[in-house]
Amino acid sequence: MALLRALVCASEKAACIAQLCRQEDALFQLLVEEKTGADKNKRFVQDFKTLADVLIQEVIKHDVGAEFPALQGHIFGEESNKFENGLGETLVVQVCGTECDTAALLARVLDHNQAAADLLAAAVHQEVPLEDPALAAVAVAVSPESMAIWIDPIDSTNQYIRGRGDVAPVGGIYPSGLRSALVLIGAYDRHSGEPVLGVINEPFYRQDPLTHRWQGKYHWGVSYQGTRLCSLPCPPLRPDPAAVLSGSEKPEVQQALAPLYGGRLRFASGAGYKMLCVILGLAEAYVLSEGSTFKWDSCGPHAVLRALGGGMVDLGAALAGWRAGRHGPPPQLTYHRAAGGAAGAERWANHGGLVAFTHPEHLPAVLYALAAAPGL
Ligand code: 2IP
């Protein structure tokens, strides 16, 4: 399964770059810098975080596309790679043939901050070692010709910038902080739109108490033609289930879910992180009533959920079906079609909100609880 291995490898390199931007002083200063006055108008300085995002996305695109030419032109992400520097020049951020050329391009984007450009270029061109016998043993023939890819280079960018590493978990779930900043990569079937391969990388999984360096962790899943494989075991459906929600979830939704979950409504930042909480069995469901997530947020985690026998559905559509008396499994989210009548990033939003779950038998309880909620 060379493609899954390539996606994991790319996520590891992406995680290294995300860690580097927080650990190397020359980069960290740019990441947290608050610009004022005239500098505020220079897009790159306001937005080094966007450069980090774009660069990570381009690295994944480059490395995966180089190994699988059939995927070139079918790898999509959250960010556009066009950038304007402080001189008003528009530059296209990409991985060049050599480290030296990448460093030169990044120096132009970064208004000649050569130290920062050199650090990033070295990380972009490094070989990331990957030893994973379980991954090496995966034998499923997924043909790259029929796949396309969604990348979220850093989900939960706000928490990535804030950078708190000292947030205490509630019921095992981190409400905020670096733990919720994730790299998400998903491969889906170009024709059916079904998510097939998923990788979730946690660059800020653990901090070494002596060196203060961050160590990451990754998870993967495959769901293809009846074969389901995952780096994680399927968590049990607990008798006292919990749900994880966005801190900004509607009060009506919270109230409607309260009887089902008792005091176990948890709140966390990061769409991908909330999906990971479900995958890890820290919550039985992630319920979102707004169209505030996108295909790049959900594709990778959705593939992992399917690998565990679970899934992700459009909440609005599932509720409409439930109210119309259709109590069977609702259709799952797909990834190949843009929403009609929308423009820009909104074309790829999960407009109806979503429910993520590992146990399909838990979904009716969620829909039953929400079907009676006013205004949903
Ligand atoms: C965001 C990020 C936010 C999330 C939003 C995503 O992605 O995960 O945290 O909102 O839905 O699109 P919330 O935290 O309320 O769930 P990004 O950080 O990549 O913009």
Ligand code: CA
């Ligand atoms: Ca995101």
